[in-house]
Amino acid sequence: MALGMWCLPVxxxxxxxxxxxxxxxxxxxxxxxxxxxxxxxxxxxxxxxVNHKRLKMKIAEQICMLTGGPCAFDGDDMKTTHAGIPITETDFHRLVEHLVVILDRNGVAVREKNELLAILAPFKRDVVTR
Ligand code: HEM
Incomplete structure (x- = not known):
């Protein structure tokens, strides 16, 4: 019986x-x-x-690209972008904590939440400068 098929998420x-x-x-x-x-x-x-409107656009574009969406991200790599900005590990963790709350509030399911966090986590070493 092809039970496996039935178990696949939609x-x-x-x-x-x-x-x-x-x-x-x-x-x-x-x-x-x-x-x-x-x-x-x-x-x-x-x-x-920071120009917040532009930042939102750039991050949305980058997440689109990283998650398999139809976008091209034409900015610098994350290490170069954040090089001059005083970002600590605490700042990084605060961003991730806020993101989790926002994803929950927007009804994003556990699987998608974890996939996105797994994609973003490796950037820590590029964006933490302090
Ligand atoms: C997963 C982690 C992160 C990703 C993927 C990310 C992504 C980005 C992207 C795509 C940009 C715009 C680059 C461009 O203009 O071409 C940006 C800029 C910026 N990021 Fe991040 N970021 C991350 C973490 C953080 C954290 C933790 C902070 C501080 C708490 C931060 C602060 C900033 C600031 C201040 C800018 C604006 C730079 C400027 O326009 O002068 N980022 N980031």
Whole structure:
């Protein structure tokens, strides 16, 4: 009996990008993340002089590319981008914690949440500069 087929999640064949809700889904999550990070009591100072609208666009674009969406990310690599910014391990963890809460609030399921976090985690060594 082909039980295996029955056990596959409905979206097993589609990209993580699609399963995150495509462009509207990713843009919503990234916008909330940037808004929360810029008002975060510990990490907010890092974003004071940043063009938030552009940052949201760039991060959404990058996540789109990393998750198999139809986007090209034309920015610098993450090490170069964050080189001059005073980011600690604590800042990185705060970003991840906020992201988890936002993903939950937006109804992203455990599997998709874990896939996205697994994609982002290796960037820690590139973005933490302090
Ligand atoms: C998974 C981790 C991260 C990813 C994937 C990521 C991704 C990005 C991307 C795509 C950009 C825009 C690059 C461009 O303009 O071409 C950016 C810029 C920036 N990131 Fe991150 N980031 C991460 C972690 C962090 C953390 C933890 C902080 C600080 C708490 C941070 C602070 C910033 C700031 C301040 C900029 C703006 C630079 C500027 O425009 O002057 N990032 N990041």
């Amino acid at each position: 979206h097993a064949g589609s990209s993580l990008y699609d399963r995150l809700g495509g462009e509207p889904g990713v843009v919503a999550v990234v916008s909330e993340l940037v808004e929360i990070m810029r008002t975060d009591p510990v990490s907010g100072h890092i974003f004071r002089k």
